[in-house]
Amino acid sequence: MRKIEAERIKKKVKKLFLRANYHIGEDVLTALKEAREGEVSEIGCSVLDMLIENYKIASGEEIAICQDTGLAVLYVELGQEVYIIGGNFREAVNEGVKEAYMEGYLRKSMVDDPVFARKNTGTNTPAIIYTDIVPGDRIKFMVTPKGFGSENMSALAMMKPADGPEGIKNFVVDTIRKAGPNPCPPTIVGVGIGGTADKALVIAKKALFRKIGEHHQDERYAQMEKEILEQINNLGIGPAGLGGRTTALAVNIEYTPTHIAGMPVAVNVCCHAARHAEGIL
């Protein structure tokens, strides 16, 4: 067994959320610059210039990239040989989130009761935590502040196996068409296929962590990613939805085994501000 202090978990989570909210990934920046080179719409080009400038300002001054600093979502791989001491895991994670949002000038966007009171919890907690128990004695954190402009454009279809790859492609492209300018294009599109309804959504969001430019290892899925991306960019929605050739920067598919009777397909959209950070204890 390896002992890990709860305090270290808190500090790590705090650091990761601060980093994710201030500093955009190099892959996003590179993809936006490449898109700028290929963009033919004049307004599209000026939008992309603004975004690139925005990332420079946020990173340089350590201020939030976007005012919607999101709900705090974490995918955690917890080694089964880890023994947490001096506190409990969930509280340590929530304390880390709270400190990042309270001390880092990040907006608190979590309301307690979603229907009636809708009172802000004031700390951006509770965090949304997905935990996998894995072999080993380490804890891996993958964190993302998830904004709701894009989250609200999520979709789920419980498709028939007979719908096949064509059905999946049409559903994903149609979801992005309907979303139009709302999710802050150019977006990154996460697609989760298989499992149950809920599992498909969880892996769709996890797919958003993949670096732009990397494709699925299975050539058939990689091909589907490329075809969907091309069809999405052919919609002409463009940067900020004001017209152009850059509507999405990437389509990332993940799949998982499913039932003989079904083919769940989930789409989770991320705005261009694809804020992620990863760290290991």
Next chain:
Amino acid sequence: MAKIVKIVTPLTDEVVSTLKAGDMVSITGYIYTGRDAAHKRLFSLLQKGEKLPLEIRNQIIYYVGPAPAKPGYACGSAGPTTSYRMDPYAPALLDKGLKGMIGKGLRSKEVIESMKKNNAVYFHAVGGAAALIAKSIKKSEVVAYEDLGAEAIHRYYVEDFPVIVVIDSAGNNFYETEPLKYAK
């Protein structure tokens, strides 16, 4: 590069009528903020026939819930939120003389019809350019609903605040017309 139209607030009907979908605009003057929770409260006052806590005639409302300001900053990052959530409330405010809305994303038919009827304009601010946009916000004060925190109604003094006319007072909608030019 397209010419940038400079306007000041409060707006006049004359200025609103000259703004066309696709115009790049820079705004100087006072604007008000409001998003989901504040709109719900304003709408409920109007339904009861009560007075609003601010005069909205000829004003612009910016759909935003800013990040907290770091010391030394007038305002934290402050990009637009998605506008359609304010659609159920917007026509009532337009009927009261609101002339401009700043946000991002699609609007309902009812909002666009109300904009045509009331001669109002919908501006697009670039979503996710929040740190950059905040540079044009020089002063910020809460004018109503302080208990709502980031969702409170603020009054901003802005200089050269960058927006694009996306739906003009004649109902021309850049979100509909532009993508068609680039679709394949």
